[in-house]
Amino acid sequence: MRLLPHPSVENIQLTEVLRALSDPVRLEIVLRLAAAGEMTCTVAGDALGVHKSTASHHYRMLRESGVVLTKQEGRLKYMSLRHDDLQARFPGLLDAVLAAALRIPAEAHDRV
Amino acid sequence: MRLLPHPSVENIQLTEVLRALSDPVRLEIVLRLAAAGEMTCTVAGDALGVHKSTASHHYRMLRESGVVLTKQEGRLKYMSLRHDDLQARFPGLLDAVLAAALRIPAEAHDRV
DNA sequence: CCTATAGTTGGATTGTTGTCAAACAATAAG
DNA sequence: CTTATTGTTTGACAACAATCCAACTATAGG
Numbered sequence: 001m002r003l004l005p006h007p008s009v010e011n012i013q014l015t016e017v018l019r020a021l022s023d024p025v026r027l028e029i030v031l032r033l034a035a036a037g038e039m040t041c042t043v044a045g046d047a048l049g050v051h052k053s054t055a056s057h058h059y060r061m062l063r064e065s066g067v068v069l070t071k072q073e074g075r076l077k078y079m080s081l082r083h084d085d086l087q088a089r090f091p092g093l094l095d096a097v098l099a100a101a102l103r104i105p106a107e108a109h110d111r112v
Numbered sequence: 113m114r115l116l117p118h119p120s121v122e123n124i125q126l127t128e129v130l131r132a133l134s135d136p137v138r139l140e141i142v143l144r145l146a147a148a149g150e151m152t153c154t155v156a157g158d159a160l161g162v163h164k165s166t167a168s169h170h171y172r173m174l175r176e177s178g179v180v181l182t183k184q185e186g187r188l189k190y191m192s193l194r195h196d197d198l199q200a201r202f203p204g205l206l207d208a209v210l211a212a213a214l215r216i217p218a219e220a221h222d223r224v
Numbered sequence: 225c226c227t228a229t230a231g232t233t234g235g236a237t238t239g240t241t242g243t244c245a246a247a248c249a250a251t252a253a254g
Numbered sequence: 255c256t257t258a259t260t261g262t263t264t265g266a267c268a269a270c271a272a273t274c275c276a277a278c279t280a281t282a283g284g
Contacts, residue, residue: 018134100202
């Protein structure tokens with residue numbers, strides 16, 4: 001099991017987290033991770049409507065902003081929300097975003 | 113007293129709010145509004161380190177995303193946080209962002 | 225009417241971002 | 255070793271965003 005480079009908890013930046021969550025595709029990925037816990041990139045990126053390289057780009061944004069943790073096992077990469085880290089750094093923020101996103105039809109994240 | 117065009121509560125988009133709050137300059141403006149309540153653009157934009165036209169651009173972003181309410185009285189424009197509207201639409205979100213931003217030195221919003 | 229104040233708009237620039245396509249790398253499995 | 259699977263990287267491109275400057279609008283006050 002190999003861990004990819006991530007920002008430490010104290011280096012997670014508020015503006016970068018907000019920026020990461022402000023993209024509809026990334027928000028959808030985060031919602032899936034919140035609903036299903038750890039999942040591979042392929043599963044998380046299924047039927048997102050974007051090219052796999054675009055999805056890969058979003059995985060990196062989410063990882064580098066500190067929103068998700070990625071670990072590699074064999075040829076698979078498992079992503080999971082850094083829920084505890086984010087809760088420690090910005091209490092209530094992720095939960096508020098998740099609740100807000102869930103209260104709205106998924107198609108509306110982009111534009112109503 | 114004249115009101116500028118704003119999105120209605122139900123048309124406030126989560127991703128647009130997050131996007132609006134993800135800019136250090138705008139986040140600083142929002143912090144000032146949270147601390148001092150209603151204030152004019154000049155006061156809100158004082159010593160932000162950006163040109164007044166840039167600040168004006170940010171005021172519009174904040175208004176069009178639904179974060180602030182702007183009303184004109186004479187030649188002054190007063191901005192205030194749409195705290196109740198945001199609380200109704202995305203409960204806990206603004207408070208979590210404000211708390212997160214306050215817990216960090218202002219200079220760190222950009223980059224530590 | 226003239227002038228100062230408050231803020232916006234338009235243009236230009238510079239940098240960032242989201243996207244796809246094609247090529248690549250790494251691993252698992254036959 | 256060969257092949258299929260998983261995901262990344264690189265390049266290209268268009269759209270967007272932050273910024274400044276200069277010009278503008280609108281209002282208040284003399």
